[in-house]
Amino acid sequence: MPTATISPLGFPEAVLPESARQLRLDVRDFLDEERARGTVLGRPDSWLAGWDPAFTRRLAERGWVGMALPTEYGGAGRGFLERYVVIEELLAAGAPVSAHWVSDRQAGPSILQHGTEEQRRFFLPRIAAGKCFFSIGMSEKSSGSDLASVRTCAERTADGWRLTGTKMWTGGAHANDYAIVLARTEEAEDKHAGLSQFIVDLRAPGVRIEPIHLMSGEHRFNAFHLEGVHVPEAMLLGQQGDGWKQVTGELAFERSGPERYLSTFPLLVSLLRELDQRAMTAEQLTQVGILTARLHSIRQLSLGVAAALDAGASLDTQAALVKDLGTRLEGALVDSVRSILPTPADPHATPGSHAELLAFALLHSPGYTLRGGTNEILRGIITRGLEQH
Ligand SMILES: Cc1cc2nc3c(=O)[nH]c(=O)nc-3n(C[C@H](O)[C@H](O)[C@H](O)COP(=O)(O)OP(=O)(O)OC[C@H]3O[C@@H](n4cnc5c(N)ncnc54)[C@H](O)[C@@H]3O)c2cc1C
Structure with a gap:
């Protein structure tokens, strides 16, 4: 295409x-x-x-x-x-x-x-x-939106590289096998240059994983310390110095998929199950209809990006737009579900009950618009895409 x-x-x-x-x-x-x-x-x-x-x-x-x-x-x-x-x-x-x-x-x-x-x-x-x-080892304490400022460094050794630094919010690093780590291999005036990607064995000597607990108490994330970790030459991913190009090339895949608007969909299913047991009011029906229409239209946009990917084209601006619209809907869906059927959210309620699922979705909601690039950053990408056009 x-x-x-x-x-x-x-x-x-x-x-x-x-x-x-x-x-x-x-x-x-x-x-x-x-x-x-x-x-x-x-x-x-x-x-x-x-x-x-x-x-x-x-x-x-x-x-x-x-x-x-x-x-x-x-x-x-x-x-x-x-x-x-x-x-x-x-x-x-x-x-x-x-x-x-x-x-x-x-x-x-x-x-x-x-x-x-x-x-x-x-x-x-x-x-x-x-x-x-695998885990994603990109973000650091002061390098999230400004990813090119990563400070984890990779120094050459006789048979590979020595990696030193700390990655933050590394999902699943305590349970996964490998992480793809973005590290600086050369100092360069242009901060986008001199970055490279490495496949790091999460059980290698010098890897230290420190849990970060979510508000719900779950352990999903970590600070991932690389304390002089030896990475063999064969585990450099792609060309040395091409890290930025490689990372940004993945974005259309990462930003436009159904996970960017369906994270809270099971809560809507739970709501419908609850409403099924009562006489639904016209107002409730209208609110459910509005959510469904929004979901449907974002799905069409997301499918459009998938069709382009299928045909070998990459639509970064559209992918950013899908993620902005989709992740905002994920949060709005939680709020709408609460107003359609007021229910006290209770993390200690019976697992799988509506009150428990609502609490779970609420406690996870700060992450929807942050992970994979915040919405402010996405809007910058959309604006630049439009300006370039
Ligand atoms: C649930 C979750 C899972 C994650 N999983 C991973 C993972 O597995 N691996 C990984 O590497 N990272 C992961 N991250 C990290 C994620 O990519 C970063 O949180 C995200 O990129 C934002 O970076 P930051 O947290 O440093 O915030 P900052 O970049 O410090 O941003 C703070 C605020 O300032 C705003 N801001 C920053 N710069 C600008 C600007 N130029 N213009 C306008 N506003 C701006 C942001 O929008 C945000 O609101 C995860 C994060 C979350 C919440």
Whole structure:
């Protein structure tokens, strides 16, 4: 798909392939089986908080982890739109997908694009089998929005690199196998130059993981200290000095997917279940209708970006717009659900009850518009995209 024909706020129409219909039914059957096992609990934010490696492996057996990776590397060789259908079903159901989330969405495609043949042959089949989990090691204490200012440094040694620094908010570093770390390999006047990416073994000597607890008390995040960690030469990802280009190249994949508007969708499902037991008022029905219409329109935009990715085009401005609209809706949905059916949020209520799910979604809500780039930063990207046009 030629990008030149798409204006910065143009969204290509997405037509789901014929195969998507059957795929969706297959995923729903699988989810029914998993519900019967008690593994799919319909919880919000399951791509961040639903950690279940055994579920991931069963998903992988169906070919639904790393499904867009080529078959020669163990993937299913399917398109981004087919992957989209699978993940929107999983997220809408609140399935526990966080163990493989980063490997599937980011690490796999990144290694495929920038990795050496040796890295592809080693990592990609393990990712697609649901047996190798990755963290993102980008942010630092004073380098979140201003990511190019990272201070973690990589010094050359006789047989590789020595990494020193501290990454912050490293999701899953206490449980995953590897992290892709952005580090400075050279001092440069232009702060975007001289950065490189490394695949770091999270069990290597010199790695120290310090928990950061969420408001809910959950341990999902960490300060990830690299205290002179040896990284072999073979674990440099891509070209030395190309780190910034590589990181920004991943953004359309990271910012436009269904996880950017479906994190709180299971709460809407829970609300509908509650309302089903009562006579719904016209006002409640209208409010549910408004939420559904907003969800539907953002889904169409998100699918448009997926269609462009499927065709090999990258729409960064549109991806930023989807994330801004989608993540704001995630928070607004929680507020609307509270006003449609006033319920005291209670984290200690019966797990899976509406009051407990509401508390869970509320306690997670500060993160929706921060993770993956804040909304202020996204609006800067959208503005620049429009100005350049
Ligand atoms: C739930 C969650 C999960 C995360 N997971 C990971 C992870 O796994 N790995 C990882 O590396 N990082 C992760 N992060 C970190 C995330 O990428 C950063 O929090 C984010 O980029 C913002 O950076 P910061 O926290 O340093 O805030 P800051 O950059 O300090 O921003 C603070 C505030 O200032 C505003 N601001 C900053 N600069 C500008 C500007 N130029 N114009 C206008 N406003 C501005 C921001 O919008 C924000 O409101 C996660 C964060 C959260 C909340």
